[in-house]
Structures are given as structure tokens and as C-alpha cells.
Amino acid sequence: MGKPVLWVGVALLALVSTGCGAANESGGSAAMDNAAPQVAQEKVAPQQKPGQENAPAAVQPVQQQERQLVRTATVDLRSDDVLKAIGDVKDRAQGAGGFAGQENSTKERGSVTVRVPSAELDKVVDGLKQVGEVTRSEIRSEDVTDQLVDTEARIATQKASVDRMRVLFERAATTAEIAQIEGELTKRQSELESMQRRAESLKGKVALATLTVQVSTVPIAPPAPVEAGFGSAFVAGWNAVVEVLRGITVVIGAVLPFVLVLALPAAGVIYVLRRRKRVTRSTEAA
Known part of the structure; x- marks a missing residue:
């Protein structure tokens, strides 16, 4: 009887140990499952800055800096009264908050350079249609930011x-x-x-744009386009040769008077020396 009772006790202890171990493993795994999100949250949380909990996934574009532009314009006008047209251009520039600069005009042709606020340049250029017939208009901008x-x-x-x-x-x-x-x-x-x-x-230069207006009683011909090709290259080379020859001719013309002035005395000295040499030889021979 003693041995069977002993074996039954050992079996019961084994069952109890197995149940406790399973309970501990399940509890440990559950605890680890519960702790895993916390650990992950602790790892992610330091990467977020305060105030960014509701930040959108997409990054907002950075606001571009305001560009600083130097604007210039050139306008060709045709008008029957050049002097009046020049005066109207200056009046419009002053009315826009600018001022007149260099001016050169006659009854048939004239030009004036004015400075106007950059924000008013387009408006002033468009208003020149009321001064005369616009035959050419060009506006350029240079970024100096x-x-x-x-x-x-x-x-x-x-x-x-x-x-x-x-x-x-x-x-x-x-x-x-x-x-x-x-x-x-x-x-x-x-x-x-x-x-x-x-x-x-x-x-x-950024604050004030430069506007150059040319006025004429007849339409001003636009600048001729430069054509690249064999003919233009040959003409340019020939013109260069002509200029070089012309320069050489000018140099020769400038040096020739000095050569003539110096050549006459030199020829006289050479003649005298040769004459003395012949006389000396004749004396020695006698």
C-alpha cells in the first residue's frame, strides 16, 4: 500500500507542476504582448515633436522667397510731333511716381530714358499706345536675388x-x-x-525700372537679325582682312616721312665714305 500511495502523490505533483508552468507561460506571453505596444510606442514617441500629433503625412511646401527683379523696357513710337510725344512720355513717368533721365530729341527723331516704379512699368508701357503708334515693345527682367x-x-x-x-x-x-x-x-x-x-x-534698380522710348516721324526699323552661314562668315573674314590691310597702310604712311628724312643724310654719309675709300686705294696704287 505504501508504494502505490507514493506513486500517486508523485503523479499529482507532476500534474500540478505542469499546470502552473503552462499558466506562467500564458501569463508571461500575455504580459509581453501587452508590453510590446508600450515599448513600440516609447520608441516612436521620441521621434515626434510637440505639436505634431495631428501633422499631415505630406510635408508642406516651403514658401518661396520674393524674387528681386531688375526690369528694363524699350519702346519704339511713331508720332508726327516728336517733341510733344517726348513730353507726354515724361509726364506719364512723373505721374507714375518716376522721373525723366537722359533726353536727346529733334523735330524728326528723339529718345528719352525714364525711371518708373517696377510695379508701374507694365501700366506705363501700355499707356504709351495713347502717345503714338507703338512699332516695337520689349520688356526684360533680370533676377538679382x-x-x-x-x-x-x-x-x-x-x-x-x-x-x-x-x-x-x-x-x-x-x-x-x-x-x-x-x-x-x-x-x-x-x-x-x-x-x-x-x-x-x-x-x-529693383525699385525703379528703366524705360527707354525712341520716337520718330517714320517707323523705326527693327534691328536686322544676324544670319549665321558661309556667306556671312566669308564677309566677316573679308572685312577683317581689309581692316588689317588698312591698318598696315596707316602704319606705313606714318613711318614713311621719318624714313625719308633719315634716308637722305644716311645716303650722303655712305657716298662720302665710299668716295674716300676709292681715293685711298688710288693713292696707294700710285
């Missing part, structure tokens, strides 16, 4: 450099140090002023 940004960055750097040199100048103790630092400070200050003038010039 990069130049202006680069110049302003250089100005900021140069200002910091000038400030450092002023601090060193105040701390200088000897005459040699004062003279050396003062010369370097003057040089850097001059470079800073040059950069500032360049920046102001660019800003002025």
Missing part, C-alpha cells in the same frame, strides 16, 4: 570684422600697434562702404 542676398551677407560679416578691429584699436598700447590696426580698420571700412553702395545700387 542671389546677388543681393550674397551682398547683404557679406555686409553683415564685414560689419562684425570692423567692430572687432575697433575693439583692438581701443586696446592698442604702442604707436606701432595703433598705426597697423588703424590702417587695417580703414581698409575694412572702405570695403564695407563699397559693399553697402553695391547693395543700395541693386535695391535702387
Whole structure:
């Protein structure tokens, strides 16, 4: 009886151990399953910045910087009264907030250059149709944004450099140090002023567009297009040869008077020397 009871006890203990192990494994796996999302959330959470929980997946495009454009325009007009047309162009430029610049006009032909705000250039050019017959109109734009940004960055750097040199100048103790630092400070200050003038010039060209108007009583012929080909190349080469020959002729004409002036005395000297040589030979022979 003792041994059967002992074997039954061992079997019961084995069953209990098996059940506990399964329960622990299931509990451990469940705990790990519950902990996995938390671990994943902790790994993802540091990558998000505050205020980005509701951010859209697509990245918003960066706003483009306003471009700085230098605008110029050229307009050809035909008018029976050139002087009146030139005056009307200047009046329209002043009415738009600009001013007149260079002017050259006669009764038959004239031209004027005006500066107008860039935002008003298209309006002023369109209004010239009321002044005369527009035979040609051209508007050009040059982007100087990069130049202006680069110049302003250089100005900021140069200002910091000038400030450092002023601090060193105040701390200088000897005459040699004062003279050396003062010369370097003057040089850097001059470079800073040059950069500032360049920046102001660019800003002025951006703010005010340049408009050139040519007026004539007859339609102004447009510039002839340049045709590339064998004929044009041959003509250009021939013209170059003619110019070279013309230059050589001019040089010869400029040098010839000096040659004539120097040749006569040289010929006289050579004649005298040869005559003396012949006389000497005749004397020796006698």
C-alpha cells in the first residue's frame, strides 16, 4: 500500500507542476504582448515633436522667397510731333511716381530714358499706345536675388570684422600697434562702404525700372537679325582682312616721312665714305 500511495502523490505533483508552468507561460506571453505596444510606442514617441500629433503625412511646401527683379523696357513710337510725344512720355513717368533721365530729341527723331516704379512699368508701357503708334515693345527682367542676398551677407560679416578691429584699436598700447590696426580698420571700412553702395545700387534698380522710348516721324526699323552661314562668315573674314590691310597702310604712311628724312643724310654719309675709300686705294696704287 505504501508504494502505490507514493506513486500517486508523485503523479499529482507532476500534474500540478505542469499546470502552473503552462499558466506562467500564458501569463508571461500575455504580459509581453501587452508590453510590446508600450515599448513600440516609447520608441516612436521620441521621434515626434510637440505639436505634431495631428501633422499631415505630406510635408508642406516651403514658401518661396520674393524674387528681386531688375526690369528694363524699350519702346519704339511713331508720332508726327516728336517733341510733344517726348513730353507726354515724361509726364506719364512723373505721374507714375518716376522721373525723366537722359533726353536727346529733334523735330524728326528723339529718345528719352525714364525711371518708373517696377510695379508701374507694365501700366506705363501700355499707356504709351495713347502717345503714338507703338512699332516695337520689349520688356526684360533680370533676377538679382542671389546677388543681393550674397551682398547683404557679406555686409553683415564685414560689419562684425570692423567692430572687432575697433575693439583692438581701443586696446592698442604702442604707436606701432595703433598705426597697423588703424590702417587695417580703414581698409575694412572702405570695403564695407563699397559693399553697402553695391547693395543700395541693386535695391535702387529693383525699385525703379528703366524705360527707354525712341520716337520718330517714320517707323523705326527693327534691328536686322544676324544670319549665321558661309556667306556671312566669308564677309566677316573679308572685312577683317581689309581692316588689317588698312591698318598696315596707316602704319606705313606714318613711318614713311621719318624714313625719308633719315634716308637722305644716311645716303650722303655712305657716298662720302665710299668716295674716300676709292681715293685711298688710288693713292696707294700710285
